[in-house]
Amino acid sequence: MNPLWLATRATGEISLVLFTVVTIMGIATTKGWASSRWPESVVTLLHRNISLLSVVFLGVHIGTTVIDGYVPIGWLDVVIPFQTTYKTLWVGLGTIAFDLMLAVIITSLVRRRIPQTLWKGVHWTSYLMWAVAVVHGLGVGTDQLLTRVLAAAMTALVLGAVVARFLTPHRQDDPVVSVTTRTEIRR
Amino acid sequence: MSGHIVTVDRIACDGFGTCAQLLPERIILDEWGYPIIDPTPVKGSEHQHAKRAVNACPRLALKLVKAPHDAPARPVAQRR
Numbered sequence A: 001m002n003p004l005w006l007a008t009r010a011t012g013e014i015s016l017v018l019f020t021v022v023t024i025m026g027i028a029t030t031k032g033w034a035s036s037r038w039p040e041s042v043v044t045l046l047h048r049n050i051s052l053l054s055v056v057f058l059g060v061h062i063g064t065t066v067i068d069g070y071v072p073i074g075w076l077d078v079v080i081p082f083q084t085t086y087k088t089l090w091v092g093l094g095t096i097a098f099d100l101m102l103a104v105i106i107t108s109l110v111r112r113r114i115p116q117t118l119w120k121g122v123h124w125t126s127y128l129m130w131a132v133a134v135v136h137g138l139g140v141g142t143d144q145l146l147t148r149v150l151a152a153a154m155t156a157l158v159l160g161a162v163v164a165r166f167l168t169p170h171r172q173d174d175p176v177v178s179v180t181t182r183t184e185i186r187r
Numbered sequence B: 001m002s003g004h005i006v007t008v009d010r011i012a013c014d015g016f017g018t019c020a021q022l023l024p025e026r027i028i029l030d031e032w033g034y035p036i037i038d039p040t041p042v043k044g045s046e047h048q049h050a051k052r053a054v055n056a057c058p059r060l061a062l063k064l065v066k067a068p069h070d071a072p073a074r075p076v077a078q079r080r
């Protein structure tokens, strides 16, 4: 089996899992989902750091696809969608997901220097990015069973989190509990 | 670097308390989870740590700003 092709597939699946985790951690950051084992600071930092880690896997995923050369996909196809002869639609969706991801990551890295409404607007597209990436994976996936099972599992996780994101009320700490915490912190 | 203090934009703040977990030596939480911050200038050795908490704030509500001239040099007594 061609090692580059294997690497493309493996890093593709890993990227899907990582972006799923990042999406859920992002929702958890917004909603203040936390526990004593997973405090708010850990959730926020994991959201940022895993998103940067997933870029590395996505980079390998794309790099090995182009370098492999078994299917004709060039470097321009990495950023310009729907130009490939091979599975034009499905590969193009991967390109769109990558472009959206670049936008989300870059605006987040320079967040202090841009208007917050711009940052938030671009950040909202991460939901779209995740969905487009899943469809891309299902469409190009050659290992049908693994791809489908994984995509189904990740979809269930994200859908669950999205439903909870929009249907549960904004977290309101119980003041009595907080006073206790404050006394402990104050020493 | 001295001459800087940590401040919070209470309108932007989400009240989830990330900053109090990352900078407990300067920040405690009030009964609603909003930060109460030590108003004295950040000491040089603390700067790095304060910066880390500022960078982790999900709402960019926590800031390191130049201390105004009337900033207290020592912690004010805890008010009840």
Ligand code: HEM
Residues within 6 Å of the ligand: A019, A022, A023, A024, A025, A026, A027, A029, A030, A031, A047, A048, A051, A052, A101, A104, A105, A108, A109, A123, A124, A126, A127, A129, A130, A165, B014, B057, B058, B059
């Ligand atoms: C350097 C990288 C990133 C940083 C610093 C960052 C930062 C943040 C912050 C601070 C929030 C919470 C916003 C709030 O509380 O109002 C958030 C939410 C979120 N992030 Fe990110 N993020 C990054 C990358 C990503 C990536 C790559 C994705 C794509 C999967 C993503 C998806 C999300 C989602 C889905 C939310 C929830 C948005 C909502 O429903 O309001 N983030 N992010």
Ligand code: SF4
Residues within 6 Å of the ligand: B008, B012, B013, B014, B015, B016, B017, B018, B019, B020, B033, B034, B035, B056, B057, B058, B059, B060, B061, B062
């Ligand atoms: S980390 Fe930021 S948003 Fe969260 S409580 Fe502190 S100042 Fe408020």
